[in-house]
Amino acid sequence: MSIYVPWVLIVHGLFFVCLYGAWKAKRKSPLDDLPGPPPESFLLGNLRQLMREQVGTYDIKLQDIYGMVVRIKAPFGEDRLWVSDPKAIQYILQTSRYNIVKSYAARFGLNSATGRGVNGAEGPDHYRQRRIILPAFGHSESRAQIPIFRQCARELVQEFQNRAESLGDDVREENIPEFLSPAVLNALGLAAFNYDFRDDGEDRAEFAASLRDFMAKGFGLPSDLKVFCQGVMVRVPPWLLDPMIYFPSSGLAFLRRHVHLSNGIARTLIQSRSPEDDVDKKDALSRIVIANHSDAGRWQFTDEELAPQVCTLLGAGLETTVTSLGWILFELATHADEQRQLRDEIYSVRPADNVDDTGTVNFDKLPFLNAVIKETVRFDVVVPHLFRETTRDEVIPLSGPVVCRSGTVIKELCIPQGTHIIISDVAYNRNRDIWGEDADIWRPSRWLDGSVKSPTSVGVWSNLISFGAGHRACLGWQFAVAEMQAFVFELISRLKFEAMEKTALIRRENCLVTLPMVGGEEQKGNQLPLGISIINHSEK
Ligand code: HEM
Numbered sequence: 147m148s149i150y151v152p153w154v155l156i157v158h159g160l161f162f163v164c165l166y167g168a169w170k171a172k173r174k175s176p177l178d179d180l181p182g183p184p185p186e187s188f189l190l191g192n193l194r195q196l197m198r199e200q201v202g203t204y205d206i207k208l209q210d211i212y213g214m215v216v217r218i219k220a221p222f223g224e225d226r227l228w229v230s231d232p233k234a235i236q237y238i239l240q241t242s243r244y245n246i247v248k249s250y251a252a253r254f255g256l257n258s259a260t261g262r263g264v265n266g267a268e269g270p271d272h273y274r275q276r277r278i279i280l281p282a283f284g285h286s287e288s289r290a291q292i293p294i295f296r297q298c299a300r301e302l303v304q305e306f307q308n309r310a311e312s313l314g315d316d317v318r319e320e321n322i323p324e325f326l327s328p329a330v331l332n333a334l335g336l337a338a339f340n341y342d343f344r345d346d347g348e349d350r351a352e353f354a355a356s357l358r359d360f361m362a363k364g365f366g367l368p369s370d371l372k373v374f375c376q377g378v379m380v381r382v383p384p385w386l387l388d389p390m391i392y393f394p395s396s397g398l399a400f401l402r403r404h405v406h407l408s409n410g411i412a413r414t415l416i417q418s419r420s421p422e423d424d425v426d427k428k429d430a431l432s433r434i435v436i437a438n439h440s441d442a443g444r445w446q447f448t449d450e451e452l453a454p455q456v457c458t459l460l461g462a463g464l465e466t467t468v469t470s471l472g473w474i475l476f477e478l479a480t481h482a483d484e485q486r487q488l489r490d491e492i493y494s495v496r497p498a499d500n501v502d503d504t505g506t507v508n509f510d511k512l513p514f515l516n517a518v519i520k521e522t523v524r525f526d527v528v529v530p531h532l533f534r535e536t537t538r539d540e541v542i543p544l545s546g547p548v549v550c551r552s553g554t555v556i557k558e559l560c561i562p563q564g565t566h567i568i569i570s571d572v573a574y575n576r577n578r579d580i581w582g583e584d585a586d587i588w589r590p591s592r593w594l595d596g597s598v599k600s601p602t603s604v605g606v607w608s609n610l611i612s613f614g615a616g617h618r619a620c621l622g623w624q625f626a627v628a629e630m631q632a633f634v635f636e637l638i639s640r641l642k643f644e645a646m647e648k649t650a651l652i653r654r655e656n657c658l659v660t661l662p663m664v665g666g667e668e669q670k671g672n673q674l675p676l677g678i679s680i681i682n683h684s685e686k
Contacts, residue, residue, distance in 0.1 A: 182218055188223060230573035245540070259461055261405045408454075421439035480649065526588075
């Protein structure tokens with residue numbers, strides 16, 4: 147059979163899916179009466195505005211004009227539910243459990259990018275995988291990794307110092323994602339897998355490079371065509387979607403190679419682990435192998451199921467942490483007073499004339515450090531949207547009454563099976579009722595002066611939704627918080643960050659993750675130029 151035959155079938159299949167979508171969209175939907183904007187176009191609905199405008203811009207507009215429960219349009223006039231209402235989010239992400247799921251299309255995307263790990267699993271499979279992995283990322287397990295995080299951050303400072311001294315620069319402009327990425331990757335490799343990405347080996351170097359390019363090459367700024375394809379993908383049946391991974395596009399080819407490389411390294415790592423010999427090892431993979439070995443038979447992973455978890459953890463944990471740290475440094479560089487205040491707090495536990503001191507510090511006892519991190523993950527939320535689908539008819543509770551277009555007032559929302567939901571993390575994180583009247587500015591002191599009021603329990607960390615919520619909340623959030631605390635502590639005590647000419651042009655672009663880019667230079671990808679200088683101990 148010619149290799150073209152499957153593609154002809156797929157293209158025809160997609161054509162019929164589009165026809166079906168158009169037919170279905172013409173029927174009156176139960177979301178029709180909800181407040182919402184007119185579609186920008188028949189083919190893209192409102193999805194281009196949501197995915198292509200700077201992160202937050204369109205979401206905040208929706209929230210301000212239409213409220214926290216909104217009907218938006220997808221391709222062919224199909225209705226989608228957009229929510230930022232805390233009670234509705236709590237129900238969708240926590241109470242409903244596996245009745246509201248990640249759609250097959252969303253899981254297909256995740257599985258293509260990070261192998262078939264916990265992130266792309268659903269239902270009992272997800273429950274089983276999460277059950278084994280979660281304890282390796284608990285509070286004390288994550289705190290135990292702090293010496294590794296601090297060491298990697300200190301090495302980063304030292305490398306920068308050597309570079310700056312050899313070039314004789316007082317202030318060096320660095321692209322922050324490039325500056326941070328090798329150190330954060332190494333910290334993740336050592337803490338999660340006891341794997342040193344700096345060791346020799348062609349596969350290590352290739353995989354490290356692949357991980358660094360992961361978001362930009364695999365996803366990147368979506369074109370209108372990509373927004374349209376993502377919009378209709380949710381209607382494509384699994385039998386038609388699965389072969390798409392072999393579609394000859396450069397992005398998919400990159401992801402296929404990435405998953406292949408990762409699985410190769412993961413198998414070597416897993417084979418080198420032994421539940422009997424590794425009881426004292428503190429890295430997450432050793433803990434997972436031990437937990438898996440001691441678990442009752444029906445929950446256990448096979449080695450083949452375990453390998454994709456390595457790719458998943460690296461895929462889910464690297465870009466998110468590098469990007470969050472990048473936004474923290476950006477905010478500190480553009481808010482000099484807060485940078486000074488943070489450094490003062492750090493010097494209160496590690497004196498300025500003793501910045502090489504490696505003694506233990508309890509980061510949880512540094513209120514301003516934690517306020518800066520929380521405020522940045524709130525304001526510069528790295529995952530702007532979460533996507534879900536109902537598997538049965540649902541009645542969703544709301545925080546307050548909603549006036550529909552017909553004038554009907556509803557106190558809860560009835561939606562049918564198969565409704566696609568977009569949870570707006572970015573709009574929830576800017577809700578003035580929760581975070582204060584000035585929620586749309588970056589102000590870390592709100593965490594210390596009682597401005598934050600969150601009556602509905604939503605997210606895992608201080609009610610922020612930045613790490614998701616419920617049974618699918620970020621597995622690595624405590625690990626990520628410990629890592630961010632350690633990096634910010636080490637970097638701010640030795641380095642000063644400041645805005646440069648291009649810093650004013652920084653845009654928050656939606657590449658599934660909120661990536662910084664320089665306006666007018668989007669084709670160069672992820673860019674966050676900041677000036678860095680070594681702190682002279684006589685100044686602060
Ligand atoms: C600042 C850094 C991070 C942010 C902002 C972040 C954010 C998130 C969010 C929002 C989700 C939920 C996705 C959804 O519900 O659809 C998630 C899931 C996940 N994260 Fe993170 N994450 C971060 C760091 C990490 C790290 C360091 C790891 C591991 C080393 C990790 C591993 C995971 C995994 C495995 C999932 C899937 C959980 C599941 O489906 O049960 N993340 N993350």
